[in-house]
Amino acid sequence: MRYFAELRYNGESYCGWQRQNDAPTVQQTIEKALSTLLREDITTVGAGRTDTGVNAAYYVLHFDTTEPLPDCNWLVSKLNALLPPDIAFFSVQAVSDEAHARFDAVEREYRYRIELHKNPFVRSSWYYHAPLDVEQMNRAAALLLNYEDFTSFAKLNSNNKTNICHITKAEWRRENDTLWFTIRANRFLRNMVRSIVGTLVDVGRGRYTPDDFERIVAARDLSLSSGGAPAQGLFLWDVTYPDTIFVRKAK
């Protein structure tokens, strides 16, 4: 039987999502807990990889069991008790055997958090001390929707066959002392959001104009974009599936 699970995790203490031999990752922490509770070796397939230190406010994975689970709510409650405080499950539900947490996702949303003042109670954020012109950052961000090749924000030597992404939203919003960047697309390249955020922050502090930013996007040249923004401010925020595959229970 195949199951989809909804969860969230704080990436601060993990070397990203994906299983590694010699470093703690979210995937192997979860697989260990699932295997213990279900008394068989469980392998998970996640909606996407997140890098070291990156968070997921919402995440979906699938896994297979040899026998149907008698009680999915029991499993959620046991997982939450067994897993450390930085990983929390919302739901586990049966799906068709062909449903796939990665390939069936049609849209993903990331958010990036910047704190403009030092805040002792917020760790998952980039504390950025200098003034930022949010209007200019939004003018530049809006230009992303006119392009589809994001080679300028891709990671060198990545295995992508194509750097084409369809971005449907890219905007900054200020809430008191917090700046949130929201970006939605059908897919994202590795390192893409942090590289876009880093370059947009360079617009906000006056190093680039929105026109400069557009030239960087259009050039399809990785060497022009700014350094990536720090991992701890980045959240995978949402993953969307067709209703025929899976219906969200969380939130």
Next chain:
Amino acid sequence: MRYFAELRYNGESYCGWQRQNDAPTVQQTIEKALSTLLREDITTVGAGRTDTGVNAAYYVLHFDTTEPLPDCNWLVSKLNALLPPDIAFFSVQAVSDEAHARFDAVEREYRYRIELHKNPFVRSSWYYHAPLDVEQMNRAAALLLNYEDFTSFAKLNSNNKTNICHITKAEWRRENDTLWFTIRANRFLRNMVRSIVGTLVDVGRGRYTPDDFERIVAARDLSLSSGGAPAQGLFLWDVTYPDTIFVRKAK
């Protein structure tokens, strides 16, 4: 010259506010930074002590310098750069030589945070898994305003001359998956808020009725109250001074 400073701190990594010989505390961390920046030995007097692991969303201290400070904003900015991420200053301002951060405070507010579901992004909270009857907890909390001797929630062997406190507010409020307890009084006894919260949670889970709770308060007997709620959920939230002493700049 005497100065008042407004600040906040996350108590997670500290053995409380007060200076100790062999353990890291908020007071000595701040005094070290002030002494470095002002090039003289600075001693601070805080609005109150917080215990190991307890947070301050708002805190006030005073200190004296031999010479007037040429620029208080410069000092705030340097302090925030020098101090670790878990301590943040809002303001430093000159006051009269008689103003006193502890003795002149006329009211204090504490809040206590309980998370009803596991939340990987909130550490400064008590994660409480079992159901709680918030209405019953509020019925019991309201009874606190009819009493003024809180010996039942005092710490044994404390040096207080009196256990009399004038509580002006005590109530629970639910916001989504978070329960906030707010309590205001002219003064608090050591351990009092955590002990009240622990006993009110025992009302919420059905161990005590509000009538039982009232009997515990009225008995003035420490042995009747429940164990204290964990430190990480507690915040000193507000300290009030007469306008003649000091005018708040933060918030």
